[in-house]
Amino acid sequence: MKKILNDPSDLVPEMMAGMVASYPQYVRLIPDTTAVVRNDKAFTEKHEPRVGVVSGGGSGHEPLHAGFVGLGMLTAAVAGQVFTSPTPDQIYEAIKAANQGRGVLLIIKNYSGDVMNFDMAKDLAGIDDIPVESIVVDDDVAVEDSLYTQGRRGVAGTVFVEKIVGAAAEAGADLKTLVQLGKDVIAQTKTIGVALHAATVPEVGHPGFELGPDEMEYGVGIHNEPGYKREKMVPSAQLAKELLGKIGDQFPGGLADKSFAVLVNGFGATPLGEQFIFANDVLHQLGEAQATAAFTKVGNYVTSLDMTGLSLTLLQLTDKHWLPYLNAPAATIGWGDTRNER
Amino acid sequence: MNVEQVKQWMQLFSAEIEKNKDYLSQLDTDIGDGDHGNNMARGVKAVEAGLAKDQPTDLAQTFKSIAMSLISKVGGASGPLYGTAFLEMAKAAKDDENDLPALLQAAAAGVAKRGGAKVGDKTMVDVWLPAAADAKQGQLNDAVIDKLVAATKPLRALKGRASYLGERSIGHLDPGAVSTGMLLKTLLQATK
Numbered sequence: 001m002k003k004i005l006n007d008p009s010d011l012v013p014e015m016m017a018g019m020v021a022s023y024p025q026y027v028r029l030i031p032d033t034t035a036v037v038r039n040d041k042a043f044t045e046k047h048e049p050r051v052g053v054v055s056g057g058g059s060g061h062e063p064l065h066a067g068f069v070g071l072g073m074l075t076a077a078v079a080g081q082v083f084t085s086p087t088p089d090q091i092y093e094a095i096k097a098a099n100q101g102r103g104v105l106l107i108i109k110n111y112s113g114d115v116m117n118f119d120m121a122k123d124l125a126g127i128d129d130i131p132v133e134s135i136v137v138d139d140d141v142a143v144e145d146s147l148y149t150q151g152r153r154g155v156a157g158t159v160f161v162e163k164i165v166g167a168a169a170e171a172g173a174d175l176k177t178l179v180q181l182g183k184d185v186i187a188q189t190k191t192i193g194v195a196l197h198a199a200t201v202p203e204v205g206h207p208g209f210e211l212g213p214d215e216m217e218y219g220v221g222i223h224n225e226p227g228y229k230r231e232k233m234v235p236s237a238q239l240a241k242e243l244l245g246k247i248g249d250q251f252p253g254g255l256a257d258k259s260f261a262v263l264v265n266g267f268g269a270t271p272l273g274e275q276f277i278f279a280n281d282v283l284h285q286l287g288e289a290q291a292t293a294a295f296t297k298v299g300n301y302v303t304s305l306d307m308t309g310l311s312l313t314l315l316q317l318t319d320k321h322w323l324p325y326l327n328a329p330a331a332t333i334g335w336g337d338t339r340n341e342r
Numbered sequence: 343m344n345v346e347q348v349k350q351w352m353q354l355f356s357a358e359i360e361k362n363k364d365y366l367s368q369l370d371t372d373i374g375d376g377d378h379g380n381n382m383a384r385g386v387k388a389v390e391a392g393l394a395k396d397q398p399t400d401l402a403q404t405f406k407s408i409a410m411s412l413i414s415k416v417g418g419a420s421g422p423l424y425g426t427a428f429l430e431m432a433k434a435a436k437d438d439e440n441d442l443p444a445l446l447q448a449a450a451a452g453v454a455k456r457g458g459a460k461v462g463d464k465t466m467v468d469v470w471l472p473a474a475a476d477a478k479q480g481q482l483n484d485a486v487i488d489k490l491v492a493a494t495k496p497l498r499a500l501k502g503r504a505s506y507l508g509e510r511s512i513g514h515l516d517p518g519a520v521s522t523g524m525l526l527k528t529l530l531q532a533t534k
Binding site for chain 1: 375377410411413414415416417418419421422423424425455457502503505506
């Protein structure tokens with residue numbers, strides 16, 4: 001294993017320290033935690049109170065979640081150990097730091113550990129009379145949503161949820177409205193991923209699974225969870241067809257005559273050039289299917305350490321407010337500074 | 343139950359976890375993500391350090407100290423589940439309740455609620471709920487606990503990470519049920 005590290009067990013605190021030292025205009029550390037809160041002037045100086053939006057989860061998915069803290073997205077984010085949920089005491093500190101007197105919304109990815117730790121933090125906040133609600137993202141259509149599993153996993157689509165809910169919170173929406181908005185967006189968000197090479201957890205030291213030199217895993221999770229099939233490599237256009245087909249099946253009536261936000265997301269070790277080649281194929285095939293791509297993002301948003309591969313997310317824009325929220329100004333490490341766009 | 347017995351319980355539980363750390367992680371490697379032994383070992387170490395620092399004088403404070411250590415140090419799903427068990431006992435003990443079956447009942451109900459699991463889902467709830475019921479009848483002993491733990495082996499997991507394995511989870515003990523068995527057996531030892 002070759003990694004740019006000091007001690008693998010210091011990975012998370014050192015990474016968070018580096019983030020806040022590099023981008024103090026966006027984030028600062030909450031003392032004695034590996035959580036960050038907004039540090040931009042619009043937040044630190046006197047302002048109209050808004051609902052706080054807090055997310056978090058295991059580390060290894062950067063820029064998610066701390067990289068989406070800032071104007072127009074998250075108010076605070078908590079980082080757990082690599083691929084391990086953060087603990088309730090830290091989440092609770094983030095809730096307190098994010099609360100401006102109008103309550104806090106938690107955005108949780110659907111893993112049993114995350115759900116329970118965030119729920120406990122919610123209970124702790126209840127003692128302080130801070131109103132806290134939560135929404136659970138479960139966009140990974142690679143696994144079955146059934147009574148017999150934990151349900152679908154939360155993956156790259158989380159970024160769209162954080163952007164839309166964050167923009168609505170910035171616009172002044174109340175907690176109840178944000179909960180409903182988040183649930184509605186999650187219901188229309190579908191993601192599927194593919195891996196060419198598994199991720200190596202630093203404290204483990206070897207890849208989570210082995211793929212042959214010409215093999216790819218369809219439906220992989222962002223923690224090396226196995227997918228639904230393993231096959232020979234195919235050209236980008238054919239991969240786009242497979243993934244669009246799988247996602248299209250999830251929307252009643254397929255893709256035709258629908259408008260989507262599209263996210264092509266690199267898993268950490270996929271060159272941006274390859275992501276654009278894949279994005280080109282996706283956008284072209286959406287056009288052929290009589291579907292509209294009203295919004296597109298390409299890049300590394302929800303990574304899986306050094307996994308090679310990518311995921312495709314489609315969010316059907318069933319509500320006319322969602323596209324303006326996606327385009328609304330934001331300034332974070334991961335989304336970029338879009339205050340001067342459009 | 344009194345404060346000294348709880349401290350004794352935690353010492354026994356800590357020794358048991360330390361002794362079986364690798365075994366628990368191996369069970370978890372088979373059907374989960376392989377960190378249960380290490381997570382629990384980190385937790386029980388924190389519990390002992392926390393009790394030494396907090397010096398609690400009543401049952402409620404003692405349980406709360408244990409809960410906060412587990413919540414902040416174990417992580418994953420086990421941290422909140424074990425943390426909830428002790429937090430619920432702290433709440434129940436507040437009303438001067440030191441009757442063991444009543445405390446276990448509160449803990450078991452809390453764990454089941456936190457994880458949303460039912461008996462038969464192949465989780466620690468398979469041990470917690472029946473054991474609490476047996477304690478109420480005055481019928482909780484080591485043999486009963488061992489039987490409850492062993493009964494998770496033929497089940498198919500319906501909750502937690504092991505649920506993604508479907509049929510492949512059959513034939514393995516649930517690691518959380520095994521560590522819960524250790525917790526309850528050391529409790530009986532400390533209070534006999």
